[in-house]
Amino acid sequence: MILRQYSGDRLLAATSVKTGNAMTTRLEKTIKREITVRGEALILTLAPEGVTITPKGRRNGKTFIWAELWSGEQEVAAQLRVSVAAARSVSYAYNAARLTISAAT
Numbered sequence: 706m707i708l709r710q711y712s713g714d715r716l717l718a719a720t721s722v723k724t725g726n727a728m729t730t731r732l733e734k735t736i737k738r739e740i741t742v743r744g745e746a747l748i749l750t751l752a753p754e755g756v757t758i759t760p761k762g763r764r765n766g767k768t769f770i771w772a773e774l775w776s777g778e779q780e781v782a783a784q785l786r787v788s789v790a791a792a793r794s795v796s797y798a799y800n801a802a803r804l805t806i807s808a809a810t
Contacts, residue, residue, distance in 0.1 A: 735752045739761065746761035755774070759766025773779050 732751060732753050735750060738749045738751075740747050740749050748759045748761055748766070750757040750759070750766075755768055755770040757766050757768045769779055
């Protein structure tokens with residue numbers, strides 16, 4: 706439905722009004738937008754396959770597949786990376802301390 710406003714015989718404005726259920730547009734093509742996060746310019750690429758976040762001026766970024774985001778696999782993978790990194794830092798600290806002790810004796 707389109708609402709039209711006239712002044713005499715002159716059309717001032719035409720506004721489209723949706724009736725019934727609101728609909729969304731299907732994502733069929735890639736859309737790129739620039740965003741700023743903590744002062745850093747990033748390129749957000751929305752595609753039918755997923756979303757990619759890339760620092761502006763760079764080629765590679767982080768890609769998230771829609772099915773993985775929906776199922777929670779990305780969150781589990783991120784938690785696993787944090788856990789492995791923490792275990793490695795503890796291991797490195799332990800080995801460094803052991804080398805220091807053996808060098809002192």
